[in-house]
Amino acid sequence: MARSKPGARNARRNAQAAGRAQHQADVYTRMAGEEGFLELKRRYQRFAFPATIAFMVWYITYVICNNWARDFMRTPVIGNINVAVVFGLLQFASTFAIAFFYARHAGKALDPLAEKLRLDFEKETGQ
Amino acid sequence: MINLLVPMATGNRALTIGLFLVVVALTLGITFWASRQNKTTADYYAGGRSFTGFQNGLAIGGDYMSAASFLGISGSIALYGYDGFLYSIGFLVAWLVALLLVAELLRNSGRYTMADQLAYRMRQTPVRSAAASSTIVVSIFYLLAQMVGAGSLVGLLLGVTSPGLKNLVIVGVGVLMIIYVTFGGMKGTTWVQIVKAVLLMIGTLLITVLVLAKFGFNLSELLGAAAEKSGKGAAFLEPGQLYGKDLVGKFDFLSLGLALVLGTAGLPHILIRFYTTPTAQAARKSVLWAIGLIGSFYLMTLVLGFGAAALVDTSKGSEVATSSGNAASPLLAQAVGGGEGTLGGAILLAAISAVAFATILAVVAGLTLTSASSVAHDLYASVFKKGQASEKSELIVVRIAAFAIGAVAIALAIPAQRLNIAFLVALAFAVAASANLPALIFNLFWRRFNTLGATCSIYGGLICAVVLVIFSPVGSGTATSLAPGMDFAWFPLRNPGLVSIPFGFLCGIVGTLISKDTSSQLRYDELSVRSLTGAGAEKATVH
Numbered sequence: 001m002a003r004s005k006p007g008a009r010n011a012r013r014n015a016q017a018a019g020r021a022q023h024q025a026d027v028y029t030r031m032a033g034e035e036g037f038l039e040l041k042r043r044y045q046r047f048a049f050p051a052t053i054a055f056m057v058w059y060i061t062y063v064i065c066n067n068w069a070r071d072f073m074r075t076p077v078i079g080n081i082n083v084a085v086v087f088g089l090l091q092f093a094s095t096f097a098i099a100f101f102y103a104r105h106a107g108k109a110l111d112p113l114a115e116k117l118r119l120d121f122e123k124e125t126g127q
Numbered sequence: 128m129i130n131l132l133v134p135m136a137t138g139n140r141a142l143t144i145g146l147f148l149v150v151v152a153l154t155l156g157i158t159f160w161a162s163r164q165n166k167t168t169a170d171y172y173a174g175g176r177s178f179t180g181f182q183n184g185l186a187i188g189g190d191y192m193s194a195a196s197f198l199g200i201s202g203s204i205a206l207y208g209y210d211g212f213l214y215s216i217g218f219l220v221a222w223l224v225a226l227l228l229v230a231e232l233l234r235n236s237g238r239y240t241m242a243d244q245l246a247y248r249m250r251q252t253p254v255r256s257a258a259a260s261s262t263i264v265v266s267i268f269y270l271l272a273q274m275v276g277a278g279s280l281v282g283l284l285l286g287v288t289s290p291g292l293k294n295l296v297i298v299g300v301g302v303l304m305i306i307y308v309t310f311g312g313m314k315g316t317t318w319v320q321i322v323k324a325v326l327l328m329i330g331t332l333l334i335t336v337l338v339l340a341k342f343g344f345n346l347s348e349l350l351g352a353a354a355e356k357s358g359k360g361a362a363f364l365e366p367g368q369l370y371g372k373d374l375v376g377k378f379d380f381l382s383l384g385l386a387l388v389l390g391t392a393g394l395p396h397i398l399i400r401f402y403t404t405p406t407a408q409a410a411r412k413s414v415l416w417a418i419g420l421i422g423s424f425y426l427m428t429l430v431l432g433f434g435a436a437a438l439v440d441t442s443k444g445s446e447v448a449t450s451s452g453n454a455a456s457p458l459l460a461q462a463v464g465g466g467e468g469t470l471g472g473a474i475l476l477a478a479i480s481a482v483a484f485a486t487i488l489a490v491v492a493g494l495t496l497t498s499a500s501s502v503a504h505d506l507y508a509s510v511f512k513k514g515q516a517s518e519k520s521e522l523i524v525v526r527i528a529a530f531a532i533g534a535v536a537i538a539l540a541i542p543a544q545r546l547n548i549a550f551l552v553a554l555a556f557a558v559a560a561s562a563n564l565p566a567l568i569f570n571l572f573w574r575r576f577n578t579l580g581a582t583c584s585i586y587g588g589l590i591c592a593v594v595l596v597i598f599s600p601v602g603s604g605t606a607t608s609l610a611p612g613m614d615f616a617w618f619p620l621r622n623p624g625l626v627s628i629p630f631g632f633l634c635g636i637v638g639t640l641i642s643k644d645t646s647s648q649l650r651y652d653e654l655s656v657r658s659l660t661g662a663g664a665e666k667a668t669v670h
Contacts, residue, residue: 024663025650025653028652028653028656028657028662028663029652029653031652031656031660031662032652032653032655032656033652037655037656037659037660040659040660041655041659044659047227048227048228051223051227052223052224052227052228055220055223056388059216059217059220059384059388060384060385062216063380063381063384064381066213066366066370066371066380067366067370067371067377067380067381068377070365070366070367073365073366074361074364074365078347079347079348079350079351080347080348080350080351080354080361080364081346081347081350082361082364082365084209084364084365084366085209085350085364088209088212088213088216089426091216091219091220092216092219092422092425092426095219095220095222095223095418095422096418096419096422098223098227099222099223099226099414099415099418099419102226102227103411103412103415106408106411111408114407114659114660114661117656117660117662118660118661118662121656121660121662121663122662125663
């Protein structure tokens with residue numbers, strides 16, 4: 001008798017926790033099919049995927065030019081600065097630019113919507 | 128990286144040692160301050176998730192910019208001109224993978240280790256074992272390279288030549304890193320990295336400005352002077368001095384380029400840094416800061432490298448050449464400070480040496496913490512104890528693991544000094560790109576991906592990369608190979624990435640498709656919602 005009481009309490013607590021977890025899982029699944037989340041996913045992918053392809057192609061082009069387009073790379077541009085140096089510096093510039101534009105896109109198009117969905121989720125699951 | 132050791136005959140050794148001791152005292156002070164705040168596992172593994180985007184950005188820079196990139200890249204430019212610059216471009220562009228595809232999503236869906244994210248919707252034991260294996264292999268490779276480099280570098284900077292003293296340096300660095308990690312945890316390690324990043328940026332900026340001032344802030348003039356002094360003329364400013372001399376060399380360079388750009392976002396010690404911020408937005412900000420810092424740092428190493436080529440003796444047999452370029456930046460600092468024998472030269476030489484020392488300490492601490500976390504959190508708490516380990520026991524195990532990993536690293540680094548282990552960093556990037564990145568990307572973006580796919584891509588990429596290196600000219604067949612007397616090399620490329628990265632992705636696809644397991648799809652929606660919105664993500668701890 002003395003031992004069964006905490007045992008029962010534990011069982012009740014476990015059942016409650018399992019119930020909460022199930023409820024949470026249901027909310028996740030439902031949200032995944034709702035327009036708000038699908039829109040967020042579209043907005044994220046619309047930037048991230050093309051940008052990834054673009055910088056990979058741009059970077060691999062640079063690597064390939066270093067290997068197989070050396071005449072082009074040694075063309076002088078200004079003074080002692082040649083195409084190879086400019087191309088290398090442009091890799092820095094493009095990296096900074098993509099980072100900047102992604103930050104702007106995320107701040108405008110992703111964060112407000114993600115925040116709204118997160119608050120909805122927390123309201124519903126009581127977190 | 129460096130096999131030969133020539134003492135830096137100049138500069139004031141007492142001053143250098145004094146500054147080294149200041150670095151040690153400062154970092155130990157930080158560690159003991161941080162040790163009093165480590166109460167929970169979230170504190171120990173993730174610094175309580177309380178670092179701001181800017182702080183974590185600095186720490187990422189501190190974790191990422193190793194002595195190999197500080198001394199190695201500028202030295203490589205000093206010796207080989209333009210080709211030395213190519214490493215830094217791969218190292219920087221790689222951050223876009225982390226920014227666009229990994230950092231925020233990982234922050235929202237993991238807790239402490241890389242495996243947390245991979246095991247989110249998979250069977251725990253096999254996936255965590257696989258992820259822990261690759262975490263430990265990558266971190267130990269990287270750590271060994273850093274430790275052996277540390278022995279040579281500190282020897283070079285202090286003018287120590289005897290092998291006994293170099294071993295002592297390795298043991299000393301190892302003991303320091305064990306202290307940082309066991310007592311300071313993520314909080315202590317992060318602050319050590321922040322301090323190092325600030326010192327590194329200030330030191331590099333100072334030398335860069337002094338070098339540019341000598342050339343009227345005209346890049347063309349600097350390049351011209353470097354090309355002329357190098358004795359190679361215009362060819363010094365063009366690709367081809369170091370990489371791609373023949374067809375195999377060209378493919379080797381392509382392979383290296385791929386591993387560099389895809390490896391960063393799969394390096395476990397970088398990934399766990401994203402858990403130290405309170406939100407995904409802060410994780411994004413930290414990557415943006417990191418890109419700014421790392422990018423400007425590599426631009427400055429360009430000036431440092433060409434500056435050294437123009438202002439320091441880099442001819443055959445010179446100190447720069449015999450140290451494989453590692454002495455270039457410190458000697459350049461001495462030259463722009465006023466030259467050998469002047470007070471300004473001695474101060475700048477000592478200061479840059481101390482910065483290089485701080486750099487080594489911060490990077491090895493981050494690597495040790497990463498492996499120890501994976502041992503305690505993935506192997507002990509999840510695989511061995513099936514998630515039933517108490518927080519207290521996990522915190523004890525992680526400290527024991529840090530101690531053991533540190534001891535192993537010291538024990539391996541001492542004999543490894545005789546070997547040419549420069550390939551280990553490139554190999555760590557190749558494994559990260561071949562084993563970790565495919566699993567992370569598939570887990571986030573491919574609903575069908577399952578446990579067998581995850582374990583196949585991790586083990587497949589890992590084993591493929593390591594085996595190809597063993598059977599490459601790095602392993603045998605040349606005078607600088609690990610086994611110089613034998614020849615069992617059949618794979619021509621020194622860097623395995625060109626084959627092992629596609630192989631890792633392929634293993635993930637094949638493993639997924641041959642398995643009928645669909646249970647991982649049940650939680651895919653949950654993972655997607657959580658990773659993109661932050662709903663249900665781990666929160667910062669409040670003290």
